[in-house]
Amino acid sequence: MAIDIFWRIPTHGEPSSLRNKLHHRGDWSQQEGDHIVHRGLAGGGSDGFNSLDYIAEVARAAEISGFHGGLIPSFPMTDEPWAISSFLARETSTFRFMIAFQPGFLNPVTAARMTASLQRASNGRALFNIITGGGGPAQLWWGDVAPHDDRYARTTEFLDVLRGLWKGGSYSHHGKFYQLENAALPAQLLGQEFPEIYFSGSSDAALASASQHADFYLSWLEPFDQLKEKFDKVKEKTDKLGRKVKCAVRVDIVARATEEEAWREVRRGFENLSDADKERYARFAQQTGDSVGANRQRNNTPKTLDNYRDFILHPNIWSGFSLLRGGQTNGIVGSYEQVAERLDDLVKLGADAFILASTPHLEEAYRVGEEVLPLVQGHGARNSVLRAVG
Numbered sequence: 001m002a003i004d005i006f007w008r009i010p011t012h013g014e015p016s017s018l019r020n021k022l023h024h025r026g027d028w029s030q031q032e033g034d035h036i037v038h039r040g041l042a043g044g045g046s047d048g049f050n051s052l053d054y055i056a057e058v059a060r061a062a063e064i065s066g067f068h069g070g071l072i073p074s075f076p077m078t079d080e081p082w083a084i085s086s087f088l089a090r091e092t093s094t095f096r097f098m099i100a101f102q103p104g105f106l107n108p109v110t111a112a113r114m115t116a117s118l119q120r121a122s123n124g125r126a127l128f129n130i131i132t133g134g135g136g137p138a139q140l141w142w143g144d145v146a147p148h149d150d151r152y153a154r155t156t157e158f159l160d161v162l163r164g165l166w167k168g169g170s171y172s173h174h175g176k177f178y179q180l181e182n183a184a185l186p187a188q189l190l191g192q193e194f195p196e197i198y199f200s201g202s203s204d205a206a207l208a209s210a211s212q213h214a215d216f217y218l219s220w221l222e223p224f225d226q227l228k229e230k231f232d233k234v235k236e237k238t239d240k241l242g243r244k245v246k247c248a249v250r251v252d253i254v255a256r257a258t259e260e261e262a263w264r265e266v267r268r269g270f271e272n273l274s275d276a277d278k279e280r281y282a283r284f285a286q287q288t289g290d291s292v293g294a295n296r297q298r299n300n301t302p303k304t305l306d307n308y309r310d311f312i313l314h315p316n317i318w319s320g321f322s323l324l325r326g327g328q329t330n331g332i333v334g335s336y337e338q339v340a341e342r343l344d345d346l347v348k349l350g351a352d353a354f355i356l357a358s359t360p361h362l363e364e365a366y367r368v369g370e371e372v373l374p375l376v377q378g379h380g381a382r383n384s385v386l387r388a389v390g
């Protein structure tokens with residue numbers, strides 16, 4: 001069975017490593033702003049290199065290292081994923097861009113045209129991570145006041161409309177959220193491949209929507225028994241509709257030659273936590289919102305920060321990742337072999353694809369591509385064509 005493995009594109013900038021957060025050329029949060037000062041230049045002036053140049057490097061590194069493509073997240077602190085994808089389409093050849101977006105924020109006819117144009121320009125390399133938002137202040141930031149289950153109903157209807165338009169011809173739709181009369185895509189944009197749909201969300205409403213539209217049901221890493229339960233549930237719901245769904249896991253990793261080295265990296269990151277990091281974690285632990293998935297993540301994390309070992313959930317599974325770089329809590333830590341074994345375990349419990357990430361994304365794309373991907377069952381065969389020359 002072929003396993004699709006994606007990388008994550010850090011569209012919010014990133015520090016130099018997990019263990020020490022020195023600024024480097026991929027970081028866009030420096031005082032100088034987006035343009036990164038090259039200390040080597042005479043006078044220390046800007047050489048024009050910016051965070052987009054860095055993102056393009058990461059995408060090319062993922063492409064050359066055997067990843068299928070990259071997830072382009074969408075949060076208040078990230079670049080805008082559609083714009084970034086158009087840019088990356090010209091910077092890469094085979095790299096596929098997984099655009100994260102909340103359907104409720106776009107008109108579906110506009111979204112269909114944007115997608116069809118991008119598919120035409122990129123030879124069909126666009127795919128989606130359909131997200132529906134976590135409620136609370138984050139949702140209001142976007143100006144969205146719809147309650148949790150309505151958001152998923154809107155997502156379902158949006159995807160119905162997108163598929164309807166994609167078929168071509170004149171399309172009308174009279175639903176709860178969208179009313180269209182004789183809408184149509186321009187003829188020259190028809191006939192493109194419909195983007196593969198990865199679908200995120202852990203609530204019952206999410207699973208119901210995913211069962212209708214997802215090609216891949218996508219989850220953050222959770223304790224393996226909980227994850228299997230979720231995968232089984234979404235597969236059962238989808239079967240009942242006469243469809244098939246695959247499953248995927250989005251997971252951060254720290255992979256090193258030995259397990260000791262990997263844990264040393266984590267420990268040093270933990271010991272170097274700043275007061276600001278600790279405050280961010282405390283806020284995360286108390287955050288409100290209606291995201292079932294985010295609450296499932298929070299339930300598995302200790303409330304105090306005494307020892308990095310308190311965050312070990314299972315062998316090689318560490319629940320402190322949000323401490324080191326924000327975002328989801330659980331990830332895999334271990335030797336190259338152990339990380340590949342844990343990914344294989346996930347395949348056995350139902351995963352067909354992964355979105356991996358590790359900081360810094362550029363160097364780690366090469367490392368993981370070279371050391372871990374060839375060990376993952378179902379992915380290694382693809383890489384065996386690579387041979388050393390000279």
Ligand SMILES: Cc1cc2nc3c(=O)[nH]c(=O)nc-3n(C[C@H](O)[C@H](O)[C@H](O)COP(=O)(O)O)c2cc1C
Nearest residue numbers: 073074131132133134200201202203206291292293
């Ligand atoms: C793998 C994965 C990736 C996500 N990426 C994003 C993202 O890029 N931007 C965002 O606002 N939310 C993201 N989310 C969160 C979802 O928008 C949503 O808040 C969450 O899944 C809540 O739904 P639930 O209540 O059904 O769990 C992601 C969720 C998952 C599982």
